[in-house]
Amino acid sequence: MAVIEIKQVAKSFGSFTALHSVDLTIADQEFMVLLGASGCGKTTLLRIIAGLETPTIGEVWIGGRRVDHLPPRERGIAMVFQNYAVFPHLTVFENIAFGLRMKKMDQAEVTRRVNRTAELMHIEQLLKRYSGELSGGQRQRVAVARALAMEPDVILMDEPLSNLDALLRLEMRAELKGVLAESNTTTIYVTHDQVEAMSLADRISVMNGGRIVQAANPVEVYRNPAARFVGSFIGNPPMNFLKAEPAGAGKWQVAGQVFDGPASAAAEFAIRPEDLHPAEAGLPAEVRVVEPLGPHTLVTASVAGQPFRAVLESNLLPAPGDVLHLAPVPDRIRWFDPATQSALR
Amino acid sequence: MPRLLPYLLLLPATAFLCLFFLYPFVQVAHDSVMRNGVYTLENFSRMAGHWKFSTAFWNTMLLAAVVVPIQLAMALTMASIVTKLQRGRSSILYIFAIPLGISDLAAGLIWLSVFEQSGFLNSWLVGLGIVDQPILLLGYQNTWVIFIAIVLAEVWRATAIMMVILVAGMGLIPKEYGEAADVFGATRWQKFRRVTLPMLKPSLQTALILRVILAFEVFAVVVALGGTQLPVLMSETYHWQFAMQERGVAAAFAMVILGVSVAFTILILRLLHVPKGARV
Numbered sequence A: 001m002a003v004i005e006i007k008q009v010a011k012s013f014g015s016f017t018a019l020h021s022v023d024l025t026i027a028d029q030e031f032m033v034l035l036g037a038s039g040c041g042k043t044t045l046l047r048i049i050a051g052l053e054t055p056t057i058g059e060v061w062i063g064g065r066r067v068d069h070l071p072p073r074e075r076g077i078a079m080v081f082q083n084y085a086v087f088p089h090l091t092v093f094e095n096i097a098f099g100l101r102m103k104k105m106d107q108a109e110v111t112r113r114v115n116r117t118a119e120l121m122h123i124e125q126l127l128k129r130y131s132g133e134l135s136g137g138q139r140q141r142v143a144v145a146r147a148l149a150m151e152p153d154v155i156l157m158d159e160p161l162s163n164l165d166a167l168l169r170l171e172m173r174a175e176l177k178g179v180l181a182e183s184n185t186t187t188i189y190v191t192h193d194q195v196e197a198m199s200l201a202d203r204i205s206v207m208n209g210g211r212i213v214q215a216a217n218p219v220e221v222y223r224n225p226a227a228r229f230v231g232s233f234i235g236n237p238p239m240n241f242l243k244a245e246p247a248g249a250g251k252w253q254v255a256g257q258v259f260d261g262p263a264s265a266a267a268e269f270a271i272r273p274e275d276l277h278p279a280e281a282g283l284p285a286e287v288r289v290v291e292p293l294g295p296h297t298l299v300t301a302s303v304a305g306q307p308f309r310a311v312l313e314s315n316l317l318p319a320p321g322d323v324l325h326l327a328p329v330p331d332r333i334r335w336f337d338p339a340t341q342s343a344l345r
Numbered sequence B: 001m002p003r004l005l006p007y008l009l010l011l012p013a014t015a016f017l018c019l020f021f022l023y024p025f026v027q028v029a030h031d032s033v034m035r036n037g038v039y040t041l042e043n044f045s046r047m048a049g050h051w052k053f054s055t056a057f058w059n060t061m062l063l064a065a066v067v068v069p070i071q072l073a074m075a076l077t078m079a080s081i082v083t084k085l086q087r088g089r090s091s092i093l094y095i096f097a098i099p100l101g102i103s104d105l106a107a108g109l110i111w112l113s114v115f116e117q118s119g120f121l122n123s124w125l126v127g128l129g130i131v132d133q134p135i136l137l138l139g140y141q142n143t144w145v146i147f148i149a150i151v152l153a154e155v156w157r158a159t160a161i162m163m164v165i166l167v168a169g170m171g172l173i174p175k176e177y178g179e180a181a182d183v184f185g186a187t188r189w190q191k192f193r194r195v196t197l198p199m200l201k202p203s204l205q206t207a208l209i210l211r212v213i214l215a216f217e218v219f220a221v222v223v224a225l226g227g228t229q230l231p232v233l234m235s236e237t238y239h240w241q242f243a244m245q246e247r248g249v250a251a252a253f254a255m256v257i258l259g260v261s262v263a264f265t266i267l268i269l270r271l272l273h274v275p276k277g278a279r280v
Ligand SMILES: Nc1ncnc2c1ncn2[C@@H]1O[C@H](COP(=O)(O)OP(=O)(O)OP(=O)(O)O)[C@@H](O)[C@H]1O
Pocket: A013, A016, A018, A036, A037, A038, A039, A040, A041, A042, A043, A044, A045, A082
């Protein structure tokens, strides 16, 4: 049983604030993904949970125990480091076995666990090698195997698959999801890869500039971004945003079209590129670039002078300079407050 | 030509070494097997046959065997502490390094002023009323006091050199490995034993070789504190060379010191070998 509670944790390095009052609760056995741009504080948060960094203020609780004053080894965690930290003086076998040796586990069990996790990570043929004799991706898998072998209550993974080729990554992702679902582990997983985040997460926490902007299940994060940042960060290509002018109570005019919207003083219109289809009447989009991507066509255009992207069916191949009329799917339109940047309902 | 350039640049240093090191060395080696113009092993047999030889040999070994481990343990402890310091690290290094600037003879004399009959130790002992009058500590009746005094002086004098090397070595170990050890449940001792120490092997090699060789050459401190009470290989070499005017036997002693140093250097290199691929 390992619920992780992060209560108003902030972290400053000198005058620079890396985390501003983070509040987050991760349920027992939940798979939580931290997603955010480089430098937004993901690693810092993970290191605070692990006990490698002390929060400037705030509390960390694991399994109902306050742990922010405890050393890492008393927190019941295992971690995959962003820079692997695979010991150069030990073989792959001994690296994976490291945590088990510290616990003085008996040899038969050590061998069993090392072999099992090595097999899972497809590194069983490398067990006798030293880390200096491995590729970056192999080293990374050793780091993952070392954490899995601990069978911990909590596993913290900092971009554990970042260095693998697309195919292997896909495979490892499925393997990880499988083992972690079978075990009773609570997982916090940092990634830059949105597809990975979507496919693995029970919930995604989107971070920006040292804050958690939204923590919700993947569909919710994708469909109902809590803030403009979430919409612009998640999705490839990201959400489109257009200026809206008030046109009576709850009505907004966007690029000459009138839509039903929130009853607020100001609003910004947003729509995902795939929620558009060509129609008689719609947002007038002047096509700039057309990219046929196989299953779809990606059109980069400008609507009323603002950049705009649409993912259209592949049989549609407009030419640059054409004007398309793109109608948004009505229930997929989202509105944001231009002042606070948060979602309007 | 560029491929030859490095060798060309090394040439002056190499020539210097050959002239002032290799040549005298060959000379000494030659002297050790030459007596009255004929090649012979008699120098060695005279050396080995002398009643002081085995005492000197074993004294030297015993001193090294006591001093080096104490220094290693102390240097490791001090280096671990210094490495963890957030502030004031360089000032502390400077302070620890002060004894390094003192020659071994001066060190011997400093400790002599502690242990001699009119020294500090005696005046404290009298002052505290533990003894009635100053006692002769460094006399021939208790060579073990001389031995302890030498050990103290050597530890005081030459631990810092090991520590400085080990601090530099510890600084080269990326801190992520210590963090990984922490996360994977290592206690402080386990972290030191299973991560720091193995990753420190290259520096340990350097420090140990340097220290062990210097320990076999211990001389001025021994003479200052013990006179001839505690013969060691170096003091015997000196004795044969200058008092006995037996160049050949002195050369034989020098060869023994060299042999022991080389043997231990090889042993240390073997014991602390880092396999290829296992380097940081
Ligand atoms: N020890 C430190 N001293 C000073 N600043 C630091 C320190 N560690 C991190 N930072 C700063 O804190 C911010 C967050 O860093 P962090 O490593 O958590 O980012 P991240 O989200 O993991 O980024 P990435 O995706 O690139 O790994 C960065 O701006 C970084 O420069």
